Amino acid sequence: MSVTLALPSKGRLKDKTIERLQGAGYPVRLPENDRSYRAAVDGIDGLEIAFLSASEIARELDRGTIDLGVTGEDLVRETIPDWERKVEIAARLGFGRANVVVAVPDVWFDVFTMADLDDVAAEFRQRHGRRLRIATKYGRLTQQFFSRKHGIQVYRIVESLGATEGAPAAGSADVIVDITSTGSTLKANHLRVLDDGVILRSQACLVMAKRERPDEEAKLIEDMAAALDGTSA
Amino acid sequence: MTTRYPAFANEILDLFAEREAALTDIAIIQPADPFLDMAGEDLRRRIFLTESETGKSLCLRPEFTIPVCRDHIETRATTPRRYGYLGEVFRQRREGGAEFFQAGIEDLGAGDRAGADARSLADAHALLARVLPGRGLRVTLGDQAVFEAVLAALGLPRGWQERLARAFGSSEMLDAAIAECASPPAAARLPREIASLVARGDEAALSDRIQQDMEAAGLSATAGREPCEIARRLIEKAELRSVRLADSALDVLKSFLAIRAPLAEAGERLAAFAGEAGLFIDEAVENFNERISRIVEQDVPLSGISYSAHFGRPLDYYTGFIFEIGAEGMDQTLVGGGRYDRLLTLLGAEKPIPGVGFSVWLDRVSALKEQAE
Numbered sequence: 001m002s003v004t005l006a007l008p009s010k011g012r013l014k015d016k017t018i019e020r021l022q023g024a025g026y027p028v029r030l031p032e033n034d035r036s037y038r039a040a041v042d043g044i045d046g047l048e049i050a051f052l053s054a055s056e057i058a059r060e061l062d063r064g065t066i067d068l069g070v071t072g073e074d075l076v077r078e079t080i081p082d083w084e085r086k087v088e089i090a091a092r093l094g095f096g097r098a099n100v101v102v103a104v105p106d107v108w109f110d111v112f113t114m115a116d117l118d119d120v121a122a123e124f125r126q127r128h129g130r131r132l133r134i135a136t137k138y139g140r141l142t143q144q145f146f147s148r149k150h151g152i153q154v155y156r157i158v159e160s161l162g163a164t165e166g167a168p169a170a171g172s173a174d175v176i177v178d179i180t181s182t183g184s185t186l187k188a189n190h191l192r193v194l195d196d197g198v199i200l201r202s203q204a205c206l207v208m209a210k211r212e213r214p215d216e217e218a219k220l221i222e223d224m225a226a227a228l229d230g231t232s233a
Numbered sequence: 234m235t236t237r238y239p240a241f242a243n244e245i246l247d248l249f250a251e252r253e254a255a256l257t258d259i260a261i262i263q264p265a266d267p268f269l270d271m272a273g274e275d276l277r278r279r280i281f282l283t284e285s286e287t288g289k290s291l292c293l294r295p296e297f298t299i300p301v302c303r304d305h306i307e308t309r310a311t312t313p314r315r316y317g318y319l320g321e322v323f324r325q326r327r328e329g330g331a332e333f334f335q336a337g338i339e340d341l342g343a344g345d346r347a348g349a350d351a352r353s354l355a356d357a358h359a360l361l362a363r364v365l366p367g368r369g370l371r372v373t374l375g376d377q378a379v380f381e382a383v384l385a386a387l388g389l390p391r392g393w394q395e396r397l398a399r400a401f402g403s404s405e406m407l408d409a410a411i412a413e414c415a416s417p418p419a420a421a422r423l424p425r426e427i428a429s430l431v432a433r434g435d436e437a438a439l440s441d442r443i444q445q446d447m448e449a450a451g452l453s454a455t456a457g458r459e460p461c462e463i464a465r466r467l468i469e470k471a472e473l474r475s476v477r478l479a480d481s482a483l484d485v486l487k488s489f490l491a492i493r494a495p496l497a498e499a500g501e502r503l504a505a506f507a508g509e510a511g512l513f514i515d516e517a518v519e520n521f522n523e524r525i526s527r528i529v530e531q532d533v534p535l536s537g538i539s540y541s542a543h544f545g546r547p548l549d550y551y552t553g554f555i556f557e558i559g560a561e562g563m564d565q566t567l568v569g570g571g572r573y574d575r576l577l578t579l580l581g582a583e584k585p586i587p588g589v590g591f592s593v594w595l596d597r598v599s600a601l602k603e604q605a606e
Binding site (some may be wrong): 105106107108109110115116118119120122123124125127128130131139142143146147151153154155156157168169171174190 | 269270272273274275277278392395396399400403405406409413423424427443446447449450451452453456457458462463466467470547548549579
């Protein structure tokens with residue numbers, strides 16, 4: 001039996017994950033060599049731990065090179081096309097909570113809803129000779145939310161790889177779609193979340209790649225999911 | 234024509250020549266921005282994107298109308314002019330391959346809109362009749378201009394008219410827009426000073442105040458939405474807040490959208506609807522009837538054509554007449570066409586150039602021909 005579980009390789013997400021695993025009876029024995037990316041869990045044979053970045057974990061789940069991973073729901077939905085066919089959220093862990101939101105400049109006093117934004121987007125081209133620009137690293141979530149849910153077609157996505165909240169002031173975009181936990185970064189940048197602008201309430205999840213497995217592997221995953229589930233806590 | 238092309242390609246080229254549409258050659262590799270700008274980000278995942286050495290976004294042509302119009306603008310061609318095209322387009326679809334043939338005619342700059350509309354429909358009809366002889370065809374026709382005339386005649390506020398017109402063609406979006414007009418959202422929570430300027434309707438002072446706020450926030454007042462634009466919309470919104478879409482108007486809209494009739498009876502049905510609802514939409518109905526009589530002149534049999542009041546395309550460059558043609562033995566549409574008077578301006582034409590055209594899915598035509606053999 002061999003089940004591979006990928007954990008976030010750094011930061012708060014890593015610490016919280018290891019803490020949760022420990023508390024649930026899965027003590028991760030960290031490698032003595034700090035630079036190693038492999039580890040094991042004491043007392044559980046056949047469970048291999050790999051450390052990867054949270055976005056790599058989503059990609060590897062998509063490829064099926066790992067069985068399990070702890071990563072954000074935002075990354076699962078953004079990175080994996082048709083995600084529900086490929087993976088399953090086995091447990092929501094109750095930490096790493098953050099929302100993917102649509103935010104507009106505070107001074108857009110006339111824009112509080114997606115319907116307002118639809119109006120603005122529709123007349124934007126005529127007034128400014130270009131479409132409304134949305135800075136984001138969540139191209140897929142943005143498109144699904146704008147086009148499919150709200151029927152807004154006419155906008156352009158500007159891919160942003162960091163400091164998305166600075167895009168409106170920098171003049172590279174008009175509005176943003178970004179992840180926020182407390183909203184303080186948005187506020188500091190004079191941005192405001194639309195009333196109906198929450199695209200996703202995300203949190204850290206134990207995610208499983210869907211595939212046929214021997215019974216003992218399926219059992220191990222099931223037990224672990226039940227032990228880690230943070231929604232009842 | 235090489236063997237890549239459908240066996241009946243020559244019949245289509247003959248038809249172009251007979252109907253005075255000059256065969257035009259469109260590059261397969263196109264800049265991607267015009268397509269994404271016009272059709273929206275939804276297209277991004279369906280087209281084949283690549284980058285030039287200098288980082289410019291390029292794609293394999295996903296359709297012909299936009300590049301035909303761009304070439305027309307670039308070469309400063311005189312109008313009126315009719316362009317015929319036949320070639321592959323590249324687009325990922327739910328059904329069928331991602332590489333398939335389309336043919337069509339784009340008619341640019343014709344001032345006689347009713348005549349050009351009728352001819353476009355006749356072109357498409359003749360093309361299908363030639364490559365699918367004996368096959369029964371069904372034509373569905375719609376007209377956004379009639380819908381817009383109904384909205385205007387109902388006396389709806391401008392903002393609502395625009396929102397509803399934008400949703401025309403998608404019943405889901407239209408239902409949502411109607412629901413919103415029937416129960417507008419509650420007043421927004423505005424800073425006190427802004428709220429009082431809005432209440433006074435003082436657009437200039439409001440605009441000044443917004444400009445100050447923009448400067449304080451480090452936003453350019455010219456790079457994107459401008460202070461005066463925000464101020465004007467704020468005041469407009471405040472005026473609409475006390476307005477509800479009346480039940481009577483809602484009923485009128487619903488009964489309009491439900492109209493379906495054979496084209497020969499459509500004019501009468503529209504006149505009867507307007508009479509009952511007490512709406513003055515005479516000009517739109519006249520234009521509509523004029524187009525019908527021009528369709529008759531073009532020898533397109535009216536018997537196979539039906540008018541559907543809710544039929545449209547929710548893309549902002551389609552402005553009026555639209556149609557599609559299907560054939561017995563297939564659910565999918567064989568031809569999509571319509572008038573796009575706003576497209577050339579959006580693509581950068583200095584003066585407005587009216588346009589109407591259609592595109593035929595030749596892969597579907599091939600499938601039908603094989604079915605027949």
